[in-house]
Amino acid sequence: MPDDLNWAIGGEAGDGINSTGKIFAQALSRAGRHVFTSKDFASRIRGGYTAYKVRSSTERVESVVDRLDILIALTQRTVEENMDELHEGSVIIYDGERTMMEDFEAPEGMIGLPVPLKRLAEDAGGALMQNIVALGAACEVANFPIENLDEALEKRFGDKGESIVANNRQAARLGEEHVVEELDHDGFDYDIETTDNDYVLLNGDEAIGMGAIAAGCRFYSGYPITPATDVMEYLKGRLERYGGHVMQAEDELAAINMALGAARAGARSMTATSGPGIDLMAETFGLVATSETPLVICDVMRSGPSTGMPTKQEQGDLDMLLYGGHGEIPRFVVAPTTVSECFHKTIEAFNLAEKYQTPVYLVGDLALAVTEQTFEPEEFDMDSVEIDRGKLVDENEIDSWLNDSDQFQPHFPAADGISPRTLPGTSGGAHMTTGLEHDELGRRTEEQEVRIEQVDKRNQKVETAQEEENWDYREFGDSDADTLVLSWGSNEGAMREAIGFLDEADIDVRFLSVPYMFPRPDLTEEIEAADEVIVVECNATGQFADVVEGDTLTRVKRINKYNGVRFKADELAERITEKLDATQEVPT
Amino acid sequence: MSSDVRFTDFKSDKQPTWCPGCGDFGTMNGMMKALANTGNDPDNTFVVAGIGCSGKIGTYMHSYALHGVHGRALPVGIGVKSANPDLEVMVSGGDGDGYSIGAGHFVHAVRRNMDMTYVVMDNRIYGLTKGQFSPTSREDFETATSPEGPKQAPVNPLALALAADGSFIAQSFSSDAQRHTEIVQEAVEHDGFGFVNVYSPCVTFNDVDTYDYFRDAIVDLDETDHDSSDRDAAEAKIMDDDTEYQGVIYRDEESVPYNERHGLDENMAEIPDGAPEDATDLVREFY
Ligand SMILES: Cc1ncc(C[n+]2csc(CCOP(=O)(O)OP(=O)(O)O)c2C)c(N)n1
Ligand code: SF4
Secondary structure (H helix, E strand, C coil), rough: CCCEEEEEEEEECCCCCHHHHHHHHHHHHHHHEEEEEEEEECCCCCCCEEEEEEECCCCCCCCCCCCCCEECCCCCCHHHHCCCCCEEEEEEEECCCCCCHHCCCCCCCCCECCCCHHHHHHHHHCCHHHHHHHHHHHHHCCCCHHHHHHHHHHHHHHHHHHHHHHHHHHHHHHHHHHHHCCCCCCCCCCCCCCCCCCCCCEEEEHHHHHHHHHCCCCEEEEECCCHHHHHHHCCCCHHCCCCCCCECCCHHHHHHHHHHHHHHCEEEEEEEHHHHHHHHHHHHHHHHCCCCCCEEEEECCCCCCCCCCCCCCCCHHHHHHCCCCCCCCCEEEEECCCHHHHHHHHHHHHHHHHHCCCEEEEEEEEHHHCEEEEHHHHHHCCCHHCCEEEEEEECCCHHEEEECCEEECCCCCCCCCCCECCCCCCCCCCCCEEEEEECCCEEEECCCHHCCCCHHHHHHHHHHHHHHCCCCEEECCCCCCCCCEEEEEEEHHHHHHHHHHHHHCCCCCEEEEEEEEEEECCCCCCCCCCCCEEECCCCCHHHHHHHHHHHHHHCCCEEEECCCCCCCCHHHHHHHHHHHHHHHHCCC | CCCCCCCCHEEEECCCCEEEEEEHHHHHHHHHHHHHHHHCCHHEEEEEECCCHHHHHHHHHHHHHEECCCCHHHHHHHHHHHHHHCCEEEEEEEHHHHHHHHHHHHHHHHCCCEEEEHHHHHCCCCCCCCCCCCCCCCCCCCCEECCCCCCCCCHHHHHHHHHHHCEEEEEEEEHHHHHHHHHHHHHHHHHEEEEEEECCCCCCCCCCCCCCHHHEEEEEECCCCCCCCCCCHHHHCCCCCCCEEEEEEEEECCCCCHHCCCCCCCCCCCCCCCCCCCCCCCCCCCC
């Protein structure tokens, strides 16, 4: 059996699937194994199929694969939904005493383990612990020392009291013992390794929240929306510890305007939402840019348009982020590609916002946001965090930015496009700003020369940034390969693993994962050096592919997925192979 | 804050483009006087304005100021005050701005009770877009978009504020300079959300709710036995459709503003050079 273990628990929403899955993931991570989790969830609170999947290995894991070794099925539907991923020898743990599962028979070639989850949970102190009984059984199947569960249970239930923790430990052991004593367990021989490594386990939304605090964010306002809500829930209570505040606004219009207000008062400030919220924020987005307010606006994309599929993956907002809003709006669009990059790019987003006094879109996608992954804690190195507040002018320097009438010039058309900035409270710095076109003092104007000067000044910031910052890509695979694959956002992980699968089939690829959507790296040279260029993204029309074609004046091939599910590594390898075969088959 | 501030220090050198006689002149003068009288100066004051003739106020005043998008001035003010509670925050806009496109924010700002002042220049018409009916227009008020009147009940902003548990609800008339200034001043001094609806006539598009009309109709609460701490009495005044009242209608003496309830007392502009000292604790939580 491979060391790679693919485990899942599935049932109905409301069955405690998420917390059970998380406990198992944490237990594996604490036992020094790498973990990558994914969630299938429906947009409802009770009912509807839900699953939490954990892939684990001693090697680093970057994506999901089409394979399931152990499945805890609380409902029959769970088995049906995962049929494609189950294989010969897969173990299915279920409660044969439950009416809805009593007629269940494991499909041909698979091993069904009927464990009386509810009854054993009651023996341990309460039916609620039935999932924990199943976890204990799974530990035995995987030959994973059950002690590893203990700390995870402590973490989950510690604040409910020691007796609850003890009951849960007992429940897990009853599950384990039942497999040992009552069931024939010769059919499976998993023996997963543990190591001494200490990993941290977190998802993209949490990494964004942590990055925001590290970067000195002090004010967050947001309106709940899947899959961005976790950012707000992470920050609530934590931001306050550092002197900040999380405000749940009445809607997204309020959220972005509050964040704008806090930013003008000098706080590093952020809001996060998903596509529908970005639509609502669009008008104020223009105001943020014209008033030259530093603001980080995070869009955690989900499937659209309209309310679309709120709990499903998509990368469909790129056009809106690049071009959305009336008039022409200078902006930065930064799109982290992994969970740890969510942390680093968030910090970068705050620095960019303040250095250039410009709104920054920080773009995540659902797959990145809800996926938990293990990392070495050093990847979140707090000591290396640098804060750049840009051209912040205090009382001592203010004289050089006043005009002849001692008025401060917040929109002074400096050559690099970046004006000085005073925060309210700075004496002598009082000024106004407005979304109306304005002069260097912030006063409304329709004078043609001033209009041109201010538009050019704002756009100049992008050019300055293009020169001063490093808008690079991340490179993987074989840099001399004829096939070039490009992607953005969460596809990086699956694509990195796909390189391995392709390698086994003797296909070399060069893979560039692009974390900057605007400004972005110029890929002309890379594209010209390749015979085949394929752009991979989770949308129907290929928005990033369009951008690449426009930038490089070269036609690219597209691999798109828009059924609401992220790419899997093996699937991606297959689709790339197909694309290449199709190319070769073109008749001459 | 300096003690020798005069209200003219809050004046910018930009000449207002309001029509001669517009009520907004008086409204603005009262706001500037109220700020100066309460010991503020332009460098510690933040004025947020909405869109409309009324919203131009930020341009004509001198202070830290932001002229935002239509209807969203209140959330901006809330953000400013949260981030730096030392600032005196004053938000201003029109009846269209505040009670139509921004009505949602109005109700939530009232119940949030942030320590700031909201002055609405209520001319019962859309001025800047040249004379359409507004949410406070009378049911039979004829305009280009309501040739036979809007045929819908006007919004009663004071009632909205009371229903949302407003802690300071007042009304004034822009041409009664002294009373208007006093009332705004009380709103500034109030610990919480100080809301003042100001009758600020539009001399160009509204020939019904005119200076003469208000002058005749207004009853000053100071000349009655109204007790502004009595919520029931306030409700009776607010629901009385036949009289235009001027004065502080309701004041909750026990009001504790949002910023105080949430312990917002630091200036959030001050952040360390790198990550906070104990930031590695944040990473450790994920073990
Ligand atoms: C989103 C949006 N919709 C419409 C407008 C056009 N608009 C500008 S001012 C205004 C009405 C202003 O009325 P009010 O708030 O009563 O202010 P007044 O001009 O009467 O002082 C409207 C509808 C706009 N600027 N933005
Ligand atoms: S149109 Fe009316 S509200 Fe606008 S400036 Fe003229 S008088 Fe004032």
